[in-house]
Amino acid sequence: MTVLLLAGIVLTLILLMKQRDFASVGMVRNISYRLKGRSLSTNYWQAGIALFAANAALFALAFVILFFLPYGAMVGLLLCIPLSLFTWVIFSEVWEGAMKDKVKMASIGSSFFLLFLGYIFWYYATLEPAYPGDDLFMAWIGVIIATIFAIGAMCVSMFVILRK
Template sequence: MTVLLLAGIVFTLILIMRQRDFASVGMVKNISHKMKGHSLSTNYWQAGIALFSVNAALFALAFVILFFLPYGAMAGLLMCIPLSLLTWIIFSEAWMGTWKDKVKMAFIGSSFFLLFLVWVFWYYATLEPAYPGDDLFMAWIGVIIASIFTTGAMCVSMFVILRK
């Protein structure tokens, strides 16, 4: 299981380092070229909401995989992280508006991660022990791990879309 997690981290780092190469792949060029004529390439609200929706859908897919496959967490991470990065690269390549609007689009699209982080903190703040003397230390560890993953996902997505 640790090997799968490390493979996912390495694969994600490769995607980030080679994003220029992936942006020139035929599939990405084809999809981004088809998007250039639509409002998703110039309207930051529509593009940001589309990115928000894609992030939410991929998170829901990873969540479903987590509960229905034996090693679902690793399978979900190995599948959903590259798909999310690919989506962000496609939107970055298709964008035809100003740099300021691209930043707004990126903030709207990555706000899913911020909302998830707020929910995690709210859940932990309202968590009550199941029985008297119950230790909530493991719940705190879960909050720390969720904070690291969501902050990392938000930073990576912003880095991918705001590259020049």
């Protein structure tokens, strides 16, 4: 599991360093060309809600892959991280408005991870032992991992979307 986590981190770092090349790929340019000039490229509320929905859909895809497929963690790391970066690069390339509105759009879209973090903290705060003497240490480790995931995903999405 540690090797998979490190592979995901290395893959993310490579994709972040190569995001300029990633943004010039034909498919990204084609999608962004088709979306430019529409309200999604100038209205930060619509773009932010669409980004929020995209983040939620990608999280749901990762959840389904992780829990319902054999070797799901490996497939999830190899599939969902590039898909997330691809989505965030598209939203960054499509945006035609002011930088101030782009920050608002990115904040609205990345608030999914804040809501996820709030849910995790609420779940842990209301968690009760299944039987007397049950140790909740593993639940605490899950909270730490989910916190790292949520903060990391939010920071990477903001970094990718707000690049110049």
